[in-house]
Amino acid sequence: MAKIQTPQAVRGTQDMFGETEERFAHVVATFERVRRLYGFKGLQLPVIEPTAVFSRSLGEATDVVSKEMYTFEDRGGDSITLRPEFTAGIARAYLTNGWQQYAPMKLSVHGPLFRYERPQKGRYRQFHQIDAEIIGAAEPAADVELLVMADQLLKELGIDDGVTLQLNTLGDTPSRDAWRTALVGYFNDHKDVLSEDSLARLEKNPLRILDSKDPKDRPVADAAPVIDDYLSGEAQDFFGAVTAGLDAAGVAWTRNAALVRGLDYYRHTAFEFVTDRLGAQGTVLGGGRYDGLIENLGGPATPAVGWAAGIERLAMLVEAPASIVPDVAVAIEFRDAEPQGQKIVAALRRSGLSVEMLAQGSPKKRYDKAIKTNAKVVMSISDMGVRYSGDKYPDVFSQVNEVLVSIAEELKKR
RNA sequence: GCGACCGUAGCUCAGUUGGUUAGAGCGCUGGUUUGUGGUACCAGAGGUCGGGGGUUCAAGACCCCUCGGUCGCCCCA
Numbered sequence: 001m002a003k004i005q006t007p008q009a010v011r012g013t014q015d016m017f018g019e020t021e022e023r024f025a026h027v028v029a030t031f032e033r034v035r036r037l038y039g040f041k042g043l044q045l046p047v048i049e050p051t052a053v054f055s056r057s058l059g060e061a062t063d064v065v066s067k068e069m070y071t072f073e074d075r076g077g078d079s080i081t082l083r084p085e086f087t088a089g090i091a092r093a094y095l096t097n098g099w100q101q102y103a104p105m106k107l108s109v110h111g112p113l114f115r116y117e118r119p120q121k122g123r124y125r126q127f128h129q130i131d132a133e134i135i136g137a138a139e140p141a142a143d144v145e146l147l148v149m150a151d152q153l154l155k156e157l158g159i160d161d162g163v164t165l166q167l168n169t170l171g172d173t174p175s176r177d178a179w180r181t182a183l184v185g186y187f188n189d190h191k192d193v194l195s196e197d198s199l200a201r202l203e204k205n206p207l208r209i210l211d212s213k214d215p216k217d218r219p220v221a222d223a224a225p226v227i228d229d230y231l232s233g234e235a236q237d238f239f240g241a242v243t244a245g246l247d248a249a250g251v252a253w254t255r256n257a258a259l260v261r262g263l264d265y266y267r268h269t270a271f272e273f274v275t276d277r278l279g280a281q282g283t284v285l286g287g288g289r290y291d292g293l294i295e296n297l298g299g300p301a302t303p304a305v306g307w308a309a310g311i312e313r314l315a316m317l318v319e320a321p322a323s324i325v326p327d328v329a330v331a332i333e334f335r336d337a338e339p340q341g342q343k344i345v346a347a348l349r350r351s352g353l354s355v356e357m358l359a360q361g362s363p364k365k366r367y368d369k370a371i372k373t374n375a376k377v378v379m380s381i382s383d384m385g386v387r388y389s390g391d392k393y394p395d396v397f398s399q400v401n402e403v404l405v406s407i408a409e410e411l412k413k414r
Numbered sequence: 415g416c417g418a419c420c421g422u423a424g425c426u427c428a429g430u431u432g433g434u435u436a437g438a439g440c441g442c443u444g445g446u447u448u449g450u451g452g453u454a455c456c457a458g459a460g461g462u463c464g465g466g467g468g469u470u471c472a473a474g475a476c477c478c479c480u481c482g483g484u485c486g487c488c489c490c491a
Binding site for chain 1: 491
């Protein structure tokens, strides 16, 4: 009989359990609580979308679209893609469901995303994000609300120190285009000193040269034309209103004129919450305004802002949540006592206590196992009767007591 | 896509310049001890040394390929 080889997990995916899972769940639960404080509605979206949803909105030339998407043909011959990000799918849902009627909409989602990349710390092929968007709001107040919410979320997760908000503006479309043209001209004049990576970026994504890590690029990048010189009056006012709002709300930020976004659809506000505690993957939460996106998908001109944060990255930064211990652990130390144990355990659980019953293995070792569950109250059922202790938790102790008394009374009536 | 390091029981690891039947701790199973006690002791199960090929009288150790992991580059959350 040939033993079959157990298939492995797909590269870059994770099976989360124990502390890893608890950290993850804690991040999601905190997000769900905070987003309600700001009136964001929940949303559940498909994981698969027509490929065009992403190729049209992210930009064909971006790495995400050109080499990182999980794209396949389904049995009907349609090109389908596992979502690599949330925003495009939300925009698609907004249009196909006629949600213009609800605008402005404050929406939140979380779930798995897929990108075919080389896995490393804080980077997976199936990864998870929390995401918040405001669609149909053109005012800087929307940008402010999202940033204040992000700030509160990080504070409630207890990871705000060591994480800083970096803020920039990319201007409106004319500003951005003028700046971009100036940058391309400038970098072309300095081609001879640019790194190889940046020469490639010059063709595909010249803004990215600004935040190059290569020391060779730094002097040129640092002396490059700045967006401020190309901002229209309107764009300046917009950015001024955003920063004023943040200051009023007490959110700390720093200007980073080299901060750009990877995807083509961003305009005006761009931001990242950055940490140095995650190695190479420093961005913990990022986003900005994407007023052009919905038009790219064939909809009416619709202003929108949003951000997304990697749940795995946040989970790595939070303190380990206290692990969940049962209220009561019941050790059945005598084989014939099992039915009695079942009765007590069921009654305790119905009274709302979490209970772990230890009835397997050597009867003499079950008490040790019960102790090791760290339960608040440890109960032993043996031929010597029912005994339990747990003075440190008087509430649980007295609830257990009540349940046992009621069982005793019930038995007396028979 | 590029680079570096790594891959030995369920887990964490040891394994000497290649040299007999591959080890420890924890965990697991059974037993003894203790008897309101997270104890101690005994015994046991569990490994084609990631997989494939090669060098050699001899490979867990060396070489090649491959698959995975980790961390960088790139990209991004």
